[in-house]
Ligand code: BDR
């Protein structure tokens with residue numbers, strides 16, 4: 117991965133910043149992996165691309181790959197918040213509401229740890245003509261009309277839009293009807309707004325993406341330096357254990373695989389919250405009852421959407437759900453301690469006739485590649501990332517697409533669902 121853009125720093129400051137971040141990331145990984153206590157609590161814990169890479173290297177150097185447990189991973193949100201002590205974290209939520217997006221937006225807007233700089237709408241679950249007003253509606257319901265909402269892409273980068281009205285209802289909210297929003301979207305298109313905000317707070321902004329990644333890819337395409345000054349990107353998207361719209365692909369990545377590939381290859385530290393964990397977040401009647409009993413506008417709206425979505429799911433013949441995919445991604449950013457994490461090099465299939473949108477997680481300790489622990493470090497450093505074998509027509513001589521393993525994403529591999537629902541329902545209902 118390339119260098120982070122920190123040209124504005126004086127060289128000496130830069131070195132100090134690097135060292136501080138490196139120390140912190142080392143502390144983070146060691147703590148997670150080796151449970152070593154290092155007393156360095158004053159160092160900022162910002163998870164930048166550089167310390168992501170540094171931490172990956174540190175992790176490799178000491179004990180193979182991160183495989184964090186519920187018990188050892190700290191709530192990064194609380195950790196960052198209390199250590200930094202400088203107030204909420206800058207985030208942009210990119211979304212395609214969407215039943216679970218709607219609840220995720222409400223969760224984000226009910227989370228004081230977050231400073232939501234913008235909400236950007238994208239076509240996905242339903243067309244942009246619906247996702248945009250749905251996002252505006254959620255902002256009004258939450259009473260957060262100071263948050264700018266921007267219209268984004270109407271279609272994926274190079275494909276026709278495929279929607280998921282079968283899961284979210286024709287209006288995207290499971291059939292739950294709300295009045296037309298009174299507030300309007302800002303004039304700036306989503307990609308431009310993302311770019312301007314990230315440039316305004318270099319190294320500070322995290323993108324929480326809970327829809328197809330078209331807007332983000334468009335922003336990255338428009339500004340080659342942008343990836344280097346983003347703090348991180350936490351996505352609901354992808355799966356290392358099969359898809360939901362095809363056997364291979366998860367919906368958000370399926371809709372715009374080219375965009376997802378741009379994101380994974382951008383060098384932004386990516387946190388992937390995919391179907392591997394979001395499948396374990398099925399909403400129940402009991403959750404809905406708690407929301408319906410909540411005496412505030414957010415709880416009432418969430419209850420109404422959830423009630424309709426459960427009904428819609430039943431009518432469609434689904435046995436469970438709906439799953440709270442997107443809320444889990446937001447919650448994982450708020451408190452990663454109730455998930456287990458593992459580092460991978462994730463790439464996206466864009467060429468397949470049947471498999472476009474599949475996310476592949478490369479790891480020296482995955483599947484048949486498992487090795488004895490003492491050999492993992494060496495294996496990791498030497499492990500090439502292989503693509504499909506070349507065809508006879510190809511001029512390539514080798515199927516190796518990267519000659520070394522370097523992780524580009526932290527992937528959630530397990531979740532404590534009851535802790536997640538405690539957070540989600542607690543915050544939406546106003547009970548916590
Ligand atoms: C994702 O796809 C959408 O249908 C949901 O809103 C979620 O973002 C799950 O695959």
Ligand code: CA
Pocket residue numbers: 211212213214216217240241326327442
């Ligand atoms: Ca979504």
